[in-house]
Amino acid sequence: MTGSSYRYLERQVQDGVLFVTIRREEKLNAMNDGMMAELTDCFLRIRERADVRAVVLTGTGKGFMAGADIEGYGSFDIGQFFAFQQKGREMYRAIETCPQPVIAAVNGYALGGGFELALSCDIVIASEKAKFGLPEVKLGLVPGGGGVQKIARIVGPFVAKELTMSGRFLTAEEGKSLLFVNQVTEPDKLMDTAAAFARMLAGQAPLAVQALKKLIDEGRDASLETAQAYDRSYLANLFHSEDGQEGIAAFIEKRTPRFQGK
Template structure:
């Protein structure tokens, strides 16, 4: 964080934060570099999502970019002359950034406005839902540099698209249009470019209306259960259900259903 902002929203390098009720929009702003990430941006995003995690009154997050790119990967000019140790440190910093989003209990929607390449595609895949502009393009083109993706993209893409298609995309480095991304099931919805933010904010508002503890549990259960056996994951689901049953939100939700009124969830 560069400096303290208002009491409600701090200021981070290369990021613009905007609150709307219980939804926070985080906009990546390094337009002259197509929002390519350097070490300072990675640190800012990591600290931003750690801050978000501590804010009980933020229930959903929209992550987007300015200009033609969501994030056009890493800033190659910033690491091209690194030695191996420096390069691994750079990669570790990137992985910490992705983990800060995945570990954040609030649902995060990637509103992909343009190019999401390399680390930018991996950033979108670190989020929980992806809304893509019709102008969005995705890709993991590291092979063209003689490299491979290092931020989790290989395994995540293989799990979503299947190993055969993942190999094709990774080995050719070709870009994927938004509509194909929806067909491959890593894009939830494709929207007109000028309606992207509106669409993402509408979805975020829907998420923010739900019981916070239940939404947070669902994120954790899906993320951690996908690599466990079915029996283990289902046992984990049941244990969370039992703990939520005793929460004030669950009592309020059941009472509101019986009384045919809108539930007022407090995150307790």
């Protein structure tokens, strides 16, 4: 597999934004081994691309990603099942640690592993038709891609227990009220909204945007004093960067800065 020969992904770069579209519409974009390997490879490659300053991840048809392809579970032994879950974790981690900000444009079902995929991104913009949920309990299982701990940190333990123990689906508006959806749009405006937001991020100073992603993701599990020390360290490094000096000069000269990611 190479970046130019993906079976399940379509990619396109416009104005510094990479659009990654999952294409397995006949299965509501459900994950299998091949798709997980492609998404992992794709996001590991993105970090090396200076021409990409933001990413939009979406799906085709009625599904953003309707979780894992459960039909494959029936033939797994425990070792194969564990290996499948490990590949999923590697996929989510590749997205979480991608330096560039990643926007999930959720067009439809984001269930189980698909919800965990959205939670691995930095911003979630959802269609009014989107549905979110962690329904693994209905299979006698629990989510294995990090969704339990992530949703508990976002909505708190009481709501997280209600959502995961019931396995119920959430609307986009409910997701916004629970703070894991940033914006809700009409279905036909989803991609335009996501693209506009991504282009705005792509126009910011890339080193600063990447630093903010890292500081927020890593700082939330550190003590306040330690996290604030990280902030000051990154600030000092950015001040000495070419972009930092360009931003200050542009402000003083009352012109638009020209950030180069240096």
